[in-house]
Amino acid sequence: MEHLSGLEITARILTQLIPVWIALVVTFLVSIKYKRKLGLYGKLFDSNVGMIGFAIVTFWVFTGLFAGGFDWIITHDPLSQVSGMKNKIPGTPLAGASDGDYAYYLLGGDNLARDVFSRVISGSTKVILIAPLATLFAFMVGITLGLPAGYFGGRLDMVLSFAANLVLAFPVILLFYLLVTPEIRITGFPQYMAVVLFAFPIIFATVLINSRYYLVPQKRNVMIGVTWFILFALYFSLINEDGTVISIFNAIDLFDVDGGLLTVFVSVVFVNSPTVFRIVRGLAMDIKTRDYVAAAQTRGEGTWYIMLWEILPNARGPLIVDFCLRIGYTTILLGTLGFFGLGLAPEDPNWGATINEGRKLLSIYPHPALPPSFALLSLVLGLNLLADGLREESLKD
């Protein structure tokens, strides 16, 4: 068989991505049609920058979703090696292809003879899963600590801010190296951190519900009961792992999270939350001087109600923008971790690790390193553009 030309490669890749295009078009059509009813999300479609950013981000979200969930798009198993395909250039026909196989390595093969295209595509799944989730957890921690620090000020603020500065002052890469060292992992230190950090969403949700509904105990009890049932099940499943330090609640261990992944997750949350803490603290200090906060105080509202229901919703604009930006930073951080081979299994197709492998032969074979680099770049760029668009639109009217 002949090698594919550049045009043919492009055409074939675009064809592979058809489900993503369909999903993208549908999302845009529906969103633009109802944009006046969708609040800030709808207004995003008034800004070109925001729309471009949103398109890039949703492209990767759908790609990751379809590749990870349904095994669509990818042409080969990202882990399997095919002899004769080592470092082959893009468009090389598959050596010894049988009937069911896709006949080409669209973006060539890497130094272990794996399909670069499939590896890049399946690398997106973990990113679009971990980056937003880790950011969300970091926000929970940052908000739960930042609101009281900003609202009460004084000594509490001093202690918390000092702790935040301490974390920020610690070299991030060094911290990661420490956390993933096998000796430290055996002591269970990352798991203990998970115990603490993952408790924050539970605290957050409980306080959120209680502060608003404590006047109607029946309603409150039901809501907290349901929330606790779900959150605690997730919590114990997350922190629990057989054969490690914490394996006490095996009965409610619904799923296992790979130890390496957990470490990565914990580290990312840990280094991101101090920055979120600072932003929330600043916003709380500003908003607490408003009259509606004074009105809540003069009718004797509890402090958590004021913080979570009077201050937090009105800080949402800057927080949403920062959330988008922070997913971008987290994506870069995940890439960095992968690049250094920290945390995840060595053969895992995450973008950072793929770039690192490709880097070694960069001067001879640039094709294995470039696609994942471009993927990482485009996702982060998309998130930044999206944040820009959101900021622009949230400032209008």
Next chain:
Amino acid sequence: MSKLDYNGPILEIDNLSISFFTRLREIPAVMDFSVSVQPGEAVGLVGESGCGKSTVALGVMQDLGVNGRIVGGSIKFKGRDLNTMSDEELRDIRGNEIAMIYQEPMASLNPAMKIAKQLMEVPMIHEGVSEEEAYQRALEVVTDVKLPDPERILKSYPHQLSGGQQQRIVIAMALMSKPALLILDEPTTALDVTVEAAVVELVKDLGKKYGTSMLFISHNLGLVLETCDRICVMYSGEAVETGSIKDVFDKMQHPYTQALFRSIPLPGADKNSRPLVAIPGNFPLPHERPQGCNFGPRCDYFTDGLCNGGDIPMAAVEGDDRHNTRCLRFKDIDWNAPIAIGEQTEKAKPGKVVLKMDNLKKYYEVAANALFGGTGAKKVVKANETLSFEARESETLAIVGESGCGKSTFAKVLMGLETATDGQILLDGKNIERTPIESRDTKTVADVQMVFQNPFDTLNPSMTVGRQIIRALEIFKYGNSDQDRKDRMLELLDLVKLPRAFADRMPRQLSGGQKQRVGIARAFAGGARIVVADEPVSALDVSVQAAVTDLLMEIQRKEKTTLLFISHDLSIVRYLSDRVMVMYLGHVVELGTTDQVFSPPYHPYTEALLSAVPIADTSIEKQHIVLEGDIPSAMNPPSGCPFQTRCRWKSKVAGGLCERDVPPVRMMADGHQIKCHLDQADLDSMTPVIKIAAE
């Protein structure tokens, strides 16, 4: 760059129309607007917020931003059309021949530059003079705006000056190039009343001295009366009436002008016998203006078919000097007809004492070094000093004073957000001064509620109106079910005269007055018996003020509420309060019934305050008292009497007593007390500040 000599009118605006272009539509902000300013003349531009008066000023400066455009008419400055000038020519005129003074002085000054440098820039750029000459000029102008110690002021940064001083510097900067036209956009709105009076006086004097023409933009009719020769009243993008001050104030020819005057509390108005007449309805949004007369739907004299027929031109009023009105029926209307007197009400009888303050003191300790507290010397700020008074059921007690007088601290202590340092607060005979709000029982909290000043800040922007009222009901433990509370919420909306459909609206969909009504509904949710109203109408437009004030009064009559009305606006205080308490730097300097406080003998501060408040009535004669200097800082109060640094009667007291001792409280008449060292004879010699001239 010489300035043109020109003998015609300085500024001639002819049929000017300005529009803003948004994503959705074109929004006309100013339509068919004409005005001319003669040399040395001061023209006042009056109207409510959103009427386009600031847009006119920006149009003159040709500074409308990316969305704004002049779509018709001409603006001639000294005979040259500004619309057709190049950017370079405009730059030459701006700041040189036309200067502008904005509302917020701090925003007009560069915080990173010393005053001297900012002032010297003006002649150095426009006239290319040497540095020494520019400095000399700066020194001269700063002396002209009556700032103490000009050399020191020139060496300081803007943040080292007080608000009043900053505004004087902005005026000085505008005068540096001896402009032919000065545009003042609400120049005193951000200042305290007594400081405002001094700045207005200054502007007037300087206008005469330099022969500058002025375009004075304000929402305050009283201020325009004091400063201007001619007035132009605007409504919804159009000039509705122009003419000399005398003609427009005394012989108004447009229903809107008339309605405006009837809705502001002038001396003679009374909440019971002659209540204010609010203008019905709302200000139309720019894209929802009615056909024909913009004021038509709110006008008492509206005639169907005539007033909504088509565009209405300006018509000259015969016999008057350049007096025009945009009304088709001005000849038919009997302008001298007596005011249809609104609903008269019985004066409510004050009931039993509900609230009693006894020698209340609130001190704050400010450590010199907050981080390593304890080592530095501690400073005590005396925010409230021996506050004593009683408030009765159904009574309105006004608390008057300028910023820093301690009225907000007092409100905080009463609400329980702070605890008192000394003294007592008795609510129904129960001590509450040391109970912070968390430890107060629901009944006490619900009994004492507050209405806030800023309508744009009083409601949580991310919660529906109904939800916010229901939350207050929940917290005050009203009703047994969600349905009970929902019903009560709708009743409360009825009480404040808002449509029930507003329950599902977000605060941003409401106008300022409507938000303030929701704030009132929320305060009364728990059946409040004492309501602290902190300047509840000062941020609202004049026509809306009257409606909100009347609403407060009506609810008060119905619920027998004790109203503590905090304000600096003595006109409204005179209109609605039964008793008045005047505060200065934490001290109560005068307390008595409204009549006692508003007539001599006065405390010297009350006297100055009364004189400072502009009154929009040509028949009023005011004694002119301008206070020197600024309000001293509460961190560093003067020794002895707090007012002695600015008091004009100080020389009458022998032996420096004023600087040594805090004056004792003296009972003048029944329930009238004054804190002053002056002799009885001196107090008796005081004459009324405000006199209504004999007709």
